[in-house]
Amino acid sequence: MLIEHYDLEVFTPPCDPGAERYAARARLTADISEILPYLNATLRGAVYLPEAQALTCRVGAAQKKGGHNIAFHAYEIATSNVEDREGAEKELKGLIDLVNRTWERRAEITPDHTTRQRPTPMAVYKLLPQTNCKQCGEPTCYTFAFKLTAAQKKLADCPPLAEPQFAEKLAALEAIVIEAPAIG
Ligand code: SF4
Incomplete structure (x- = not known):
């Protein structure tokens, strides 16, 4: 310990x-x-x-x-x-x-000694469906991107991202966005 x-x-x-x-x-x-x-x-x-x-x-x-x-x-x-x-x-x-x-x-575990940068809302927005469909509860995809980078939303809150045509973008988002770690 x-x-x-x-x-x-x-x-x-x-x-x-x-x-x-x-x-x-x-x-x-x-x-x-x-x-x-x-x-x-x-x-x-x-x-x-x-x-x-x-x-x-x-x-x-x-x-x-x-x-x-x-x-x-x-x-x-x-x-x-x-x-x-x-x-x-x-x-x-x-x-x-x-x-x-x-x-x-x-x-x-392979230790990681690198410093990763947090993505900007614009970088995240570019990978979203950009339809402003509001299914995430936000008025626009950009608002969602902003909240995602502030860890106030999760990728799963955007249902269209689960559609096959967005699979590549979802994988890219999963690699860069900040989501809550499991604690306890
Ligand atoms: S659910 Fe996804 S596609 Fe629809 S507005 Fe929210 S972020 Fe955009």
């Missing part, structure tokens, strides 16, 4: 007093920077910054108030913009489990 001991802190960010959103931080006694390339290989949409020994990711796309960020650093794991204290604490514990599970499976 890589993380055996940690101190957990749940708080309202000082830059946003009164907002009913919570952040949580686990301060670690072990250096987890060695696991970051393995997480980079397994968390789709993660952004890995080797020089900073940091990896960030968007999660919670399906939540009513949109996604939020999680960040892994050498001695810290943090999450922000969670709806309640309990949820923030639970999510952080899930992230610690994720690190420990990934550490145990590392022999089966």
Whole structure:
């Protein structure tokens, strides 16, 4: 097990007093920077910054108030913009489990040391059906592209993408878009 001991802190960010959103931080006694390339290989949409020994990711796309960020650093794991204290604490514990599970499976994973860029809404839009059919609940494909890049929508929310004529575009989208990793 890589993380055996940690101190957990749940708080309202000082830059946003009164907002009913919570952040949580686990301060670690072990250096987890060695696991970051393995997480980079397994968390789709993660952004890995080797020089900073940091990896960030968007999660919670399906939540009513949109996604939020999680960040892994050498001695810290943090999450922000969670709806309640309990949820923030639970999510952080899930992230610690994720690190420990990934550490145990590392022999089966090829580490990825590259930094991937998040796609722009325009890059995503170019791969969408561009019919503005509204089946995703958005008024236009561009609005959907914008929300997809912000992890507030999932590819599965666009039913036409499942049609055979869009198979190639769907595969290209799957390779670049940010979707929530499985935590816990
Ligand atoms: S469902 Fe897909 S094709 Fe239709 S508007 Fe939304 S993104 Fe565009």
